[in-house]
Structure formats: structure tokens, C-alpha cells
Amino acid sequence: MFAAIAAAERGSRVVLLEQNEKLGKKIYITGKGRCNLTNAGDMEELFANVMTNRKFLYSAFYACDNQRVIDFFERSGCRTKVERGSRVFPVSDHASDVIRALSRKLEQLGVEVMLRTRAAKIVAEPCGQAGIAADSSVREGDAAQPSVQTGEEADSSVREGDAAHPSVQTGVSEGVPERSESYVRGVELADHTFLRADAVIVATGGFSYQTTGATGDGYRFARELGHTVIEPAPSLVPFLAKEPYVADMQGLALKNIAIRILHGKKLLYEEFGELLFTHFGVSGPVILSASAAIKPATAAQELSLLIDLKPALTQEQLDKRILRDFEGIKNKQFKNALEGLLPSKMIPVVPRLCGISPEKKVNEITKEERRGLLALIKAFPVTLCGVRGFNEAIITKGGVKVNEVNPKTMESKRIKNLYFCGEVLDVDAMTGGFNLQIAWSTGYLAGISAGVAHENSKKKKRLDEKINCTEERHGKNYLT
Numbered sequence: 001m002f003a004a005i006a007a008a009e010r011g012s013r014v015v016l017l018e019q020n021e022k023l024g025k026k027i028y029i030t031g032k033g034r035c036n037l038t039n040a041g042d043m044e045e046l047f048a049n050v051m052t053n054r055k056f057l058y059s060a061f062y063a064c065d066n067q068r069v070i071d072f073f074e075r076s077g078c079r080t081k082v083e084r085g086s087r088v089f090p091v092s093d094h095a096s097d098v099i100r101a102l103s104r105k106l107e108q109l110g111v112e113v114m115l116r117t118r119a120a121k122i123v124a125e126p127c128g129q130a131g132i133a134a135d136s137s138v139r140e141g142d143a144a145q146p147s148v149q150t151g152e153e154a155d156s157s158v159r160e161g162d163a164a165h166p167s168v169q170t171g172v173s174e175g176v177p178e179r180s181e182s183y184v185r186g187v188e189l190a191d192h193t194f195l196r197a198d199a200v201i202v203a204t205g206g207f208s209y210q211t212t213g214a215t216g217d218g219y220r221f222a223r224e225l226g227h228t229v230i231e232p233a234p235s236l237v238p239f240l241a242k243e244p245y246v247a248d249m250q251g252l253a254l255k256n257i258a259i260r261i262l263h264g265k266k267l268l269y270e271e272f273g274e275l276l277f278t279h280f281g282v283s284g285p286v287i288l289s290a291s292a293a294i295k296p297a298t299a300a301q302e303l304s305l306l307i308d309l310k311p312a313l314t315q316e317q318l319d320k321r322i323l324r325d326f327e328g329i330k331n332k333q334f335k336n337a338l339e340g341l342l343p344s345k346m347i348p349v350v351p352r353l354c355g356i357s358p359e360k361k362v363n364e365i366t367k368e369e370r371r372g373l374l375a376l377i378k379a380f381p382v383t384l385c386g387v388r389g390f391n392e393a394i395i396t397k398g399g400v401k402v403n404e405v406n407p408k409t410m411e412s413k414r415i416k417n418l419y420f421c422g423e424v425l426d427v428d429a430m431t432g433g434f435n436l437q438i439a440w441s442t443g444y445l446a447g448i449s450a451g452v453a454h455e456n457s458k459k460k461k462r463l464d465e466k467i468n469c470t471e472e473r474h475g476k477n478y479l480t
């Protein structure tokens with residue numbers, strides 16, 4: 001939607017294809033229905049929260065930063081507010097207001113929205129075929145054209161052979177052609193209709209929460225067109241746990257805890273915050289963030305999660321605190337002495353793990369046993385054994401390999417006038433509004449780049465017509 005708006009603002013005719021019956025189904029469920037639409041932190045913070053291919057986003061973030069996004073929504077009738085952690089939400093707390101603002105803008109700009117319309121294939125042709133010339137007059141800053149959710153611009157006035165839009169080919173990496181060898185021609189819909197387009201923007205998202213339309217079609221389009229797709233994997237996703245006692249504590253949310261995740265002895269991740277026990281394992285903010293920070297191949301292996309239930313206390317301070325607590329309840333059974341120390345759902349589990357009989361009187365607990373309890377509270381162990389699936393993953397890691405995409409325009413380096421934006425790309429970030437910021441920024445850049453190329457296409461068409469006219473005139477003069 002944002003890409004379509006950016007292209008249309010440059011005067012391009014834009015068609016937005018959406019396979020769902022309505023726009024923005026995923027936006028509707030973001031931020032628990034409130035849509036954390038961006039983060040108000042400074043640039044450094046935006047970049048620091050990107051987990052994969054941070055550098056690739058440099059131009060996109062500077063072309064459309066968080067303030068630009070906030071201004072856009074404010075101007076489009078969706079007032080915003082900043083909450084804890086610089087998270088930006090609509091004042092109304094309704095994600096539907098974000099969708100409404102985007103829809104209104106699309107309407108104002110005359111973008112043709114085709115709902116229940118699935119793009120089945122992106123059609124490209126080798127440069128030079130059907131009268132298409134590979135444009136060797138490549139200039140910095142020029143790009144392509146209009147867009148679609150599957151981002152595409154259908155311009156029926158474009159004749160076969162009117163193409164050749166200059167594009168930028170910077171940062172070409174090994175194995176990626178300096179100049180695109182093929183040209184985008186349009187999109188074939190699921191009903192086999194062909195929509196001819198000067199440019200196509202693929203904004204199909206990832207695999208997460210498939211009911212929102214994230215069917216992963218963009219990965220297929222990219223592969224079919226010769227792009228490399230880094231294996232998609234669920235991220236910002238809960239972990240599975242091995243021990244049955246985890247399920248005994250389901251529903252328990254631990255606040256102000258610290259976690260460490262280790263692979264063997266290697267520390268992979270540590271964080272302070274909130275964790276939730278579930279029937280299958282662990283979730284909550286610190287766990288979701290861990291899943292984004294740990295490589296998918298590593299996250300699939302057995303890892304040790306150690307939870308510090310009292311991170312504000314040192315071992316000595318905690319020992320003194322336990323001694324003080326036990327002093328007042330000397331004759332109580334151990335299982336009844338933990339109330340002040342631990343949440344109730346942990347109380348049946350802790351005696352089992354530290355080997356102290358629940359019936360044992362507090363004044364009979366040995367120093368060694370108390371040490372065991374202390375160690376357990378400072379490093380409560382859970383064995384992680386993989387992550388949950390895409391339908392519980394907030395984002396998809398992996399996607400179109402970024403060194404095959406021009407970071408200044410979002411144009412494919414393989415297919416001219418083909419653009420990628422959002423989650424279909426191999427970029428992802430932490431929670432806090434950063435993933436939507438990536439979608440807005442890359443969408444904006446893809447949209448304006450497509451718009452520029454469309455203008456170039458029109459200019460070229462006019463120039464060709466002039467040349468043809470002149471040649472015809474000269475020809476006639478010569479003949480006469």
C-alpha cells in the first residue's frame with residue numbers, strides 16, 4: 001500500500017493487487033490490534049534493532065525515516081502517540097485507523113485496488129526481445145515505475161516494446177550481473193488474465209500468519225525470475241521446551257527476570273524482561289527477541305535457557321534474604337515456605353528440581369540444600385528444542401537475497417523494473433515497530449523508484465516518437 005502510494009504520488013498509474021477480500025489484514029492484527037506502526041527512536045536505534053542486513057536498509061531508512069512515516073499518518077488523519085520504548089501507536093489504539101489512512105490515500109491518488117485478485121506469475125522477457133532494448137544509458141538516481149501490493153503498474157497505454165527504463169546498478173556483487181538481462185513485462189493473475197505493466201513491485205510479505213495472506217508467493221516469483229531466496233524461517237517466535245515441568249507452569253508470566261541462552265558453553269543471548277510459560281514451552285518478549293537474534297539453524301538445536309528469577313540480587317544478597325525469610329517460619333514445611341520468594345505456579349516445581357523434600361521442615365534444610373535452592377533461583381533451567389511454526393511467528397527471516405537488489409532503488413539486479421519491498425526481502429528486525437518501518441521505508445523507495453522509471457519510460461516513448469517522426473519527414477523529403 002505504501003509503495004503504491006509513493007508511485008502514485010509521482011503521477012504513475014498504479015494497480016494494487018490483493019488476494020484477500022480486504023486490504024491490510026496483517027496490519028489489523030499488529031501490536032495486538034493496536035498497530036505499533038513505527039518506533040520514534042533515533043536513526044542509530046532504528047539500525048541497532050535491525051537483525052539481518054542492516055546496511056542494505058541505509059538508503060531506505062534515510063529516504064523514508066520514522067518521522068516521515070509519523071507525518072504521513074498524521075496528515076492522513078491517523079493521529080499517533082509514543083509509548084514506552086518509543087513505540088508509536090495510533091491515538092485511537094485501533095490498527096484499523098492505520099489501514100483506513102492508507103486506504104483513503106490510495107483512493108485520493110486514484111490507485112486501482114483489485115481485491116480477491118491473486119498474482120500467479122511475474123512475466124519477464126530477455127532484453128531486446130519484443131522490441132525491448134537493454135538500456136545502456138544507466139544513470140544514478142533513475143529508477144522504474146508504478147507499483148502494486150504485489151506491487152505492479154498496469155499501463156494499458158504502453159505498447160509492446162515501449163520499455164527500457166534506466167535503472168541504477170550499484171553495489172553489484174559477485175555472481176550478480178552488472179546489467180539486468182531481462183525486463184519485466186507484467187503480471188499473470190490466477191485466472192490467467194495478463195496485466196501488462198511498466199514495472200512490478202513485489203510486496204507479498206513472508207510466510208507468517210498465513211491467514212493474513214502471507215502465502216510466500218513472493219519467494220516463488222523471485223526464484224522463478226532467477227533470484228536467490230535465503231531459506232525462510234519463523235522468527236520472533238516462541239521456543240519449544242523439553243522438560244514436562246514447563247507445561248505445569250503454563251500461563252505464568254515472569255516479570256523483571258533475566259535470561260541467558262547457551263549452546264553448550266557458548267553464550268548466544270542474554271536479556272532482561274518478561275517471559276511466559278506455555279503448554280509447549282516458553283514465549284514472551286525476551287524469548288521472541290531471542291528467536292530473532294539467534295540464527296535459525298542454531299535455534300533448531302538443543303539450547304540451554306537459564307532464567308535468573310532474582311536478577312536484582314547477588315548470590316550473597318539472595319542467600320541473606322532466604323535465611324531471613326526462613327528464620328521467621330522455621331517450623332513450616334519447605335513447600336509452604338516459598339510463597340514470598342516464588343510465584344505460586346513454580347512452588348510445586350522448585351522442590352522437585354532442587355532435591356529438597358516439600359515436606360521437610362525449614363529448620364532441617366541443610367546449608368548445601370539451601371545452596372541448591374539459591375542456584376536454582378539464579379539459573380532456573382529449561383532445555384529449548386526448536387521454535388514453533390510460521391503461524392506463531394511474528395515475522396519471517398530469510399527471503400530475497402539482498403545483494404541481488406539495488407539498495408538505492410529496491411530494483412532487482414536481475415530483472416529491470418522489478419522491485420521488492422517489505423518482508424519478502426531478507427531483512428528483519430526486533431519488535432518495537434521496526435519491522436513495519438522496514439516495510440514503509442523499502443516500500444517508499446520501491447514506489448518512488450518505480451515512479452521515476454515510469455516517467456523515464458514516458459519520456460523515452462515521446463523521444464522515440466519524435467525520432468520516428470523526424471526520420472519519416474526526412475525520408476519523405478529525400479524521396480521528394
Ligand SMILES: Cc1cc2nc3c(=O)[nH]c(=O)nc-3n(C[C@H](O)[C@H](O)[C@H](O)COP(=O)(O)OP(=O)(O)OC[C@H]3O[C@@H](n4cnc5c(N)ncnc54)[C@H](O)[C@@H]3O)c2cc1C
Pocket residue numbers: 017018019020023024025026027029030031032035036037038117118119120149150203204205206208209212213214215216217218393394395421422423424432433434435436437439
Ligand atoms: C501477530 C503479528 C503482530 C505484528 N505486530 C507488529 C507491530 O506491532 N509492529 C511492527 O512493526 N511489525 C509487526 N508485525 C510484523 C509486520 O506486520 C510485518 O513485518 C509487515 O506487515 C510486513 O509487511 P509486508 O507489506 O512486507 O507484508 P504483509 O503485511 O504481509 O502484506 C503482504 C500482502 O500481500 C498480499 N499477497 C501475498 N501474495 C499475494 C499474491 N500472490 N497476490 C496478491 N496479493 C498477495 C497478502 O494478502 C498481504 O495482504 C507483526 C506481525 C504479526 C504476524
